[in-house]
Amino acid sequence: EAQVTQNPRYLITVTGKKLTVTxxxxxxxxxxxxxxxxxxxxxxxxxxxxxxxxxxxxxVPEGYKVSRKEKRNFPLILESPSPNQTSLYFxxxxxxxxxxxEDEQFFGPGTRLTVL
Amino acid sequence: QKxxxxxxxxxxxxxxxxxxxxxxxxxxxxxxxxxxxxYSGKSPELIMSIYSNGDKEDGRxxxxxxxxxxxxxxxxxxxxxxxxxxxxxxxxxxGYQKVTFxxxxxxxxxx
Numbered sequence: 199e200a201q202v203t204q205n206p207r208y209l210i211t212v213t214g215k216k217l218t219v220t221x222x223x224x225x226x227x228x229x230x231x232x233x234x235x236x237x238x239x240x241x242x243x244x245x246x247x248x249x250x251x252x253x254x255x256x257x258v259p260e261g262y263k264v265s266r267k268e269k270r271n272f273p274l275i276l277e278s279p280s281p282n283q284t285s286l287y288f289x290x291x292x293x294x295x296x297x298x299x300e301d302e303q304f305f306g307p308g309t310r311l312t313v314l
Numbered sequence: 315q316k317x318x319x320x321x322x323x324x325x326x327x328x329x330x331x332x333x334x335x336x337x338x339x340x341x342x343x344x345x346x347x348x349x350x351x352x353y354s355g356k357s358p359e360l361i362m363s364i365y366s367n368g369d370k371e372d373g374r375x376x377x378x379x380x381x382x383x384x385x386x387x388x389x390x391x392x393x394x395x396x397x398x399x400x401x402x403x404x405x406x407x408x409g410y411q412k413v414t415f416x417x418x419x420x421x422x423x424x425x
Contacts, residue, residue, distance in 0.1 A: 231413065233415075238322075238417065240402070240415050240416060240417035241358070241402065241404075241415040242415070243412060243413055243414070243415075246412070246413075256412055257412070257414070288357055301346045301348070301363065301406060302348070302360050302363060303348075303358075303404075303413070305357035305358050306357060307356075307357055
């Protein structure tokens with residue numbers, strides 16, 4: 199089944215404890231992206247990646263890191279989480295030029311993160 | 315001014331009516347426009363994409379784009395209770411650059 203997977207789906211942690219949220223897609227998509235969704239603020243892009251080893255900042259990159267060492271994986275790293283990073287996080291992938299539907303995004307199921 | 319603006323709603327329409335959802339954007343360089351539907355607690359899923367001025371129809375859904383007015387809309391004909399969700403407008407310059415979403419409009423279809 200073609201899909202974007204995220205793990206964990208739910209996470210409660212404490213301030214300052216490093217964590218990684220994994221994202222993986224099995225559709226050979228070129229582009230991947232991370233978003234956070236907050237009430238009243240909508241979906242905001244954190245980072246995106248156009249290809250392996252190519253990443254760029256979105257609207258709200260502060261406090262986050264990403265890496266794209268393999269085409270299928272795009273982990274989100276919070277090195278020192280703070281309570282204002284409590285949010286619902288979505289990973290998404292996009293086919294890219296080779297996929298025809300250049301810009302359509304396929305979203306993962308979401309990760310609900312609580313930082314105490 | 316927000317880059318992509320939507321009325322958060324809720325927009326309530328009776329079953330069988332036409333629901334009209336609107337979105338305005340500020341970046342005149344925008345090339346690609348999308349409507350996503352998001353049910354409560356779920357991830358967004360693509361409903362329509364539109365790239366050129368005019369109307370694009372897909373079943374009960376019609377997207378309308380007017381680049382001169384920087385306006386994109388989504389019409390849902392014969393609205394059903396299952397259409398009750400939040401509808402997100404998304405805009406990008408194309409070629410997969412930064413994607414900007416509106417805050418979404420919550421639609422309620424009343425049986």
